[in-house]
Amino acid sequence: MIKTDVVIIGAGAVGCAIARELSKYEIDVIVVDKNEDIGGDASKSNSAIIHTGYDAAPGTLESQLVVAANPMYDRLAKELDVPFRRIGAILPAITLEQFEQLPAIMEKAFKNHVYDVEYKSAAELLEMEPNLNPEVKGGLFIPRESIIDPFILCQALAENACENGVHFLPGAKVTGINVENGRIKSVLTAKGEISTTYVINSAGLYCDEIAAMVGKADYKVVPRKGQFFILDKNTSCKVNHIVLPIPTKVTKGKLMCPTIHGNMLIGPTAEDIPDKEDKSVTYEGLASIEQDVRKLVPNVCIRDTITQYCGLRPNRNPEGLHFDMYDDLYGYINLSGVRSTGLTLSVAMAKYVVRQMLWSGAKLNLKENFIPRRKGIVVFHELPINEQAALVKKNPLYGNIICRCETITEAEILDAIHRPLGAKSIDAVKRRVRAGMGRCQGGFCGPKVIEILSRELNIPVESVNKNNPGSYMVSGTNK
């Protein structure tokens, strides 16, 4: 049996952030996940926005954590080499009814201690965002709303945690948790039993099932489906900011924003569904996105879509973000209701969790040799030409472009495969270096990446998966 101090269940943003935070201390940590790659479920399919918390419910844990997390990202993005930009959000009022709501939204922002929200006139908004609906009456500007690469955020947190001694166990679905005398004893996984003192349940969509294993299922996860469009970088109608709709009582609505890599993202829908595995996009969902976003940006060119995807936010019933520790179950920490703000608040949640562990009596001594920095994969196409030239001279594989749409080189793909917690599947390569994320969606580079994975991992082509086991890319070689 493997022995450790802490088992973190779930390698999404929250799990990875906690792992990295705990890796600053003299304590053994193992992160288990049912998936083969780090990065979770909800953490990889969302709007990729780092929120300010201006619109959270004031006074809640969610508000506290989001508001605290936002300023952390400047330093974190530098330390961990994560693509991050403070582009700001605008909240335009298109109708008079919406315009009348602005003071209340501003008031809420102040209650959440987000003081830098500003009013902008229609003319100012149209200058900031020329493609905005010209009927705009005025609106708010929220300067610290930001965009990030959500995949790289998780990878960076995990890689850095790994470098500082945290172990990751992918493909290790948790099947049970042993409790003895009111304390956590061990965690049973598809890859064996792990003896541990602490269990941190950051299983997102599946956190209620984990909680049920220790008899703490006083809530149910209600997946909230969000469908999105991604548009080509070359689309004619772009926006410079995160363009948010004025929320209604029912929904926060559908937004349009640039991604950190220059595509346009529009969505999401918000549909409560019963099935945690239902990751399908629908005619109705996609049509509703187009219809709603047109109210904000009338000329948005849906025809330029290069992909559509859907994510499931792990909402819960009763609602709200919850942090729970239990007097009758020492060592168990339950995180639930980590929904659309989860990506943002992950890094603050990590601090919060460690503080709570200290208060509950955990012995956590800071390491002397913690390595705070992580170097990302060099992005060839973003370099100036003389640096590109020098790089190819040094390593000729930078001269071999594999993904033509995103200009990704073989050297970058090999780095993705061979670095700690490296890529073992097509999607894992895609989420590390963007090969296959462009307009042809892997049509050209896919066949090459299959061969590269097969060669580098020394596995037959039919063992190359899109992501998890069972998602084989090809059925085999020919006679």
Next chain:
Amino acid sequence: MENIFEMFCDVAIVGGGPAGLSAAVAAKEEGSQKVLIIERDNALGGILQQCIHPGFGLKLFNEELTGPEYYGRFIKKAKELGVEYLLSTMVLEVNAENKIITCVNSQTGLTLIKAGSIVLAMGCRERTRANIMVPGTRPAGLYTAGSAQRLLNRQNIMVGKKIVILGSGDIGMIMARRMTLEGARVVMVVELMDYLAGLTRNKVQCLDDFGIPLRLSHTITKIVGNKRVEGVYVAPVGPDRKPVVEKEEFVECDTVLFSVGLIPENELTKKAGIKIDPVTSGPAVDQYMQTSAEGIFACGNVVHVNDLVDNVSSESAIAGKYAAKYAAGNLNAHTRLVRCVPGVNIRYICPQFIKVGGDEEKARLYFRVQKPMKQVTLVAKSGSEIILKQKEIRVNPGEMNSMEIETSKLASDDLILEVDSDSQA
């Protein structure tokens, strides 16, 4: 600059597929000294490398050749004429004004090529599942027909065993036959429109001969499966092309191939600031295949998606010839610009412009119709005056038509092309 390799040539050609090869040969034949092809793949031939089926060259050579046999003839000629080429080399940027190409490979590294003229021959890419927004999940087992063809014919890899093909494009139909021959079961080909997207001969030879059902006026309404494709829902569509969801049925399969159209690959062209025709998604060209940027020519599927490679070769020879003339300073100035205007039932015309008073007295127009018609007359008018009539038994959006115009007859600034129904005429 340190570490940057520099090269010079008269005519630089981006892409070594059938278009680039034909342009290179023509440029050489026109007398260009140094003609350089820049090819991203590790061999010349372009997409024809994976087209191992016959059917090429009927128009140009009066023979039925396979893809490799067809481009093999051009490579042989190109080598005899001394065409030079760089392989596994990706063009990163084309500077239209200075005629400088920035490219990269593992041998010469970051490389700048200064050219007298440039021919863009990058071909096209396939439309994807996402482009046509098919609902459902995103499992493994979704391929464009061309990707599956590359895997099978160049990498010897089968993508799956039980196949549904969406779209009746030529590659899709050819892959239906190919996958069947390799032991897969092609359950059906599903086509949204009420007519075939590709060539009729491909339906006969690839579907009918193998008993593969073609479902016209149907579409896939949902893809099912979280790991690998488990099946699709197929439904008929109404006259508005919207699926009749009540009539959808589940079809089990492990693979879906998409043969739903091709898009000229013009990212370099757009970045170079060259004007694009929104209908063809390719650069607007004149009869010399010159784009809006002087000295930058374009040919083949990067300009407009062709049905037959023979047409690509003919058109590309024009581009190569005039690119060579331009590089040598011998392309005569024109006196007047005539617009080619698509009239009744014409989707687009290539070239989009004709220059009158320059070099060529005849200009060949390639065009596609919007909807299929039988017993028609193609009518070319200069302004309101009819200058040419041509009878056709049938016209079809899947098959390209062409017509040769004498430029001296173009009195008006508009050349209008239309399809007239003979019953009315």
